[in-house]
Amino acid sequence: MSSYKEQVDKSKLPTHVAIIMDGNGRWAKERGYNRIFGHQNGVTAVRQVTEAAAEIGIKYLTLYAFSTENWERPQSEVDALMELLIETIEKETSTLNKNNVRLLAIGDLKRLPVKLEEKLLRCIDSTSSNTGLSLVLALSYSARWEILNAVKNMAKEIESTHITADSITEENFSNYLTTKTIPDPDLLIRTSGELRISNFLLWQLAYSELYFTKTHWPEFSKECFYEALCNFQQRERRFGK
Ligand code: IPE
Ligand code: IPE
Ligand code: MG
Numbered sequence: 001m002s003s004y005k006e007q008v009d010k011s012k013l014p015t016h017v018a019i020i021m022d023g024n025g026r027w028a029k030e031r032g033y034n035r036i037f038g039h040q041n042g043v044t045a046v047r048q049v050t051e052a053a054a055e056i057g058i059k060y061l062t063l064y065a066f067s068t069e070n071w072e073r074p075q076s077e078v079d080a081l082m083e084l085l086i087e088t089i090e091k092e093t094s095t096l097n098k099n100n101v102r103l104l105a106i107g108d109l110k111r112l113p114v115k116l117e118e119k120l121l122r123c124i125d126s127t128s129s130n131t132g133l134s135l136v137l138a139l140s141y142s143a144r145w146e147i148l149n150a151v152k153n154m155a156k157e158i159e160s161t162h163i164t165a166d167s168i169t170e171e172n173f174s175n176y177l178t179t180k181t182i183p184d185p186d187l188l189i190r191t192s193g194e195l196r197i198s199n200f201l202l203w204q205l206a207y208s209e210l211y212f213t214k215t216h217w218p219e220f221s222k223e224c225f226y227e228a229l230c231n232f233q234q235r236e237r238r239f240g241k
Contacts (some may be wrong), residue, residue: 003133003223004136004223004226004227004230005052005056005222005223005226007226007230008226008229008230008233009233010026010056010057012233013057013058014058014185014186014187014232015058015060015183015186016058016059016060016062016182016183016185016186017053017060017061017062017185017186017187017188017228017229018061018062018064018187018188018200018201018205018208019049019057019061019063019188019189019190020047020064020189020198021063021064021191022190022191022216022217023038023191023192023193023215023216023217023218024039024041024042024200024216024217024218025039026038026163026192026216027041027216027217027218028218030216035077036077036118038218039080039081039084039215039216040084042085042217044218044220045217045218045219045221046063046088046110046170046221047066047095048143048220048221048222048225049061049063049222049225050099050101050133050135051099051222051223052225052226053100053133053225054099054100054133054136056226056229058180059133059134059183060133060134060136060142060183060185061133061134061135061136062106062138062182062185062198062201063098063135063137063138064080064141065085065137065138065139066085066136066138066139066140066141067140067141067142067199068108068141068142068144069198069199069201070135071111071140074173080219081165082112082113082116085120085139085219086115086116086119087124088145089103089116089119090119090122090123090235091133091138093122093123093127095127096127096130096135097126097130099125099132100129100130100131101127101130101132101133101134101135101136102127102129102131102132102133102206103123103124103135103137104134104135104136104137104182105120105124105136105138106137106139106141106146106179106182107137107138107140107141107178108140108141109140111232112139112141114203115127120137120139131215136180136182138192138200138201141178141200142199142200143199143200143202143203144220145204146177146178146179146203147177147203148175149176149178150173150177151176152238153176154168154176161241163207167209173222174186177204179201179204184204184207184208184226185201185204186208186212187208187209187211187212187226187228187232188200188201188205188209188223189211189212189213190211190212190213191213191217191220192213192214192215192216193212193213193214194212195212207237207239207240209232209235209237210230211228211232222234237238
């Protein structure tokens with residue numbers, strides 16, 4: 001049997017794949033480890049999938065790494081996740097550059113620990129002229145935060161921009177979202193079996209194809225990613241027409 005990678009039709013790739021990376025905790029618990037061990041192994045999957053996306057020619061990959069609601073997890077888990085993010089971003093910057101990957105971030109970045117924000121901005125800056133895959137990390141992100149934030153900023157600028165209530169369009173509203181330079185996802189993947197969106201990209205997912213798999217995130221391999229692409233390529237997208 002040929003691999004899923006060989007079955008992907010490169011002329012019909014999704015431009016943007018977004019992933020809710022779920023199940024690190026359950027993966028670890030099932031093996032008798034603590035949740036942090038699951039997050040550490042989740043980094044391996046991030047590396048694999050980023051490489052897979054870059055190799056096959058995906059233009060945008062968005063990874064939901066930490067939600068607004070995740071701040072309410074036990075402080076020890078939050079601290080461990082922040083530490084892991086700091087380490088990973090530092091360690092992976094050279095590989096991102098080697099693979100021509102540009103890093104972007106969406107979310108309420110000001111809430112992140114200063115050290116993480118600094119590392120993140122440094123990596124974003126260092127990879128900004130790469131022209132291959134754009135890897136978008138959603139950090140301290142939630143869609144309701146983003147939409148409210150957009151409404152607030154739009155309201156503040158309403159006088160200076162000549163926008164009137166009646167002239168608000170999908171296009172000018174989208175320009176206030178953190179994803180303003182990023183096309184909407186064509187495909188959303190969620191690992192680990194939960195069938196929900198968990199406050200991710202609510203505006204942008206309007207017409208995305210949804211793909212759910214029971215595989216826990218630490219076990220999500222390149223082949224799992226290519227399998228999702230093959231599944232996407234069998235869908236008929238009608239956009240209501
Ligand atoms: C996803 O795995 C990682 C983050 C949300 C940071 P979880 O930590 O949600 O793992 P489960 O869903 O509890 O198994
Ligand atoms: C969604 O996973 C958030 C991230 C993957 C970062 P959660 O594990 O936080 O979501 P729920 O609690 O299952 O909805
Ligand atoms: Mg979870």
